[in-house]
Ligand SMILES: *[C@@H]1O[C@H](CO)[C@@H](O)[C@H](O)[C@H]1NC(C)=O
């Protein structure tokens with residue numbers, strides 16, 4: 365029924381923290397408009413302001429998404445920065461509509477830091493995480509703000525909790541979207557997820573966080589959403605729990621696999637401190 369499992373890379377202020385630390389609430393995870401977990405297909409302007417559009421060299425510049433985690437770093441997937449012949453040249457912050465975004469800003473890249481244990485080209489789905497260091501300090505605005513990470517090292521979201529992914533990947537119908545889309549799904553247990561992926565010989569480890577469609581609202585991440593943030597709202601603050609990594613053909617009712625961000629807080633802090 366499903367052809368294959370693949371990565372979602374598209375082929376075809378006065379803040380008191382700096383670049384080497386992660387912000388804590390209320391300096392992150394806040395936005396000027398917030399429709400919470402309301403089901404909707406597109407974001408309002410200013411909603412999910414940490415969503416970053418990565419720009420690649422060549423004719424098809426938009427293949428992946430990332431998230432702003434402080435005033436200098438973008439979090440994304442390793443696949444998005446290590447795939448052959450796919451060179452990230454800049455990061456677009458504050459984008460709402462792809463072609464016309466009055467509040468967007470383009471930042472150059474200083475350094476790309478993929479996870480050292482991620483194995484390109486193998487049937488390896490762990491450690492699909494990377495940091496991108498921008499070449500200047502980000503100016504935050506109503507449309508450009510960082511997300512919080514689960515810095516205590518444990519996921520805040522529990523199975524059946526609703527999460528939102530934002531990006532500009534294809535929609536469920538397979539069409540390229542232009543306005544920042546909002547995909548609402550629910551977290552499932554790694555056990556249930558592992559059963560679904562067993563037929564592809566993919567083991568769902570503790571490093572992964574799986575999501576599936578809501579029971580009465582089918583929506584999925586798709587090609588072009590790789591590296592996108594999967595966020596959860598806890599007491600009014602948005603935390604990034606996952607990084608979109610792999611899944612089945614878009615629009616099918618099947619789980620997808622995301623990097624579990626809480627497992628990488630130490631790795632992120634180490635890299636922020638070194639670079
Ligand atoms: C940052 O990168 C951009 C795009 O490559 C470049 O135009 C700009 O001069 C760079 N800025 C700094 C401070 O290096």
Ligand SMILES: *[C@@H]1O[C@H](CO)[C@@H](O)[C@H](O)[C@H]1NC(C)=O
Nearest residue numbers: 368487561562563564565566
């Ligand atoms: C899964 O692994 C088994 C045993 O190694 C093999 O026979 C089977 O063809 C594999 N299935 C897939 C979908 O790769």
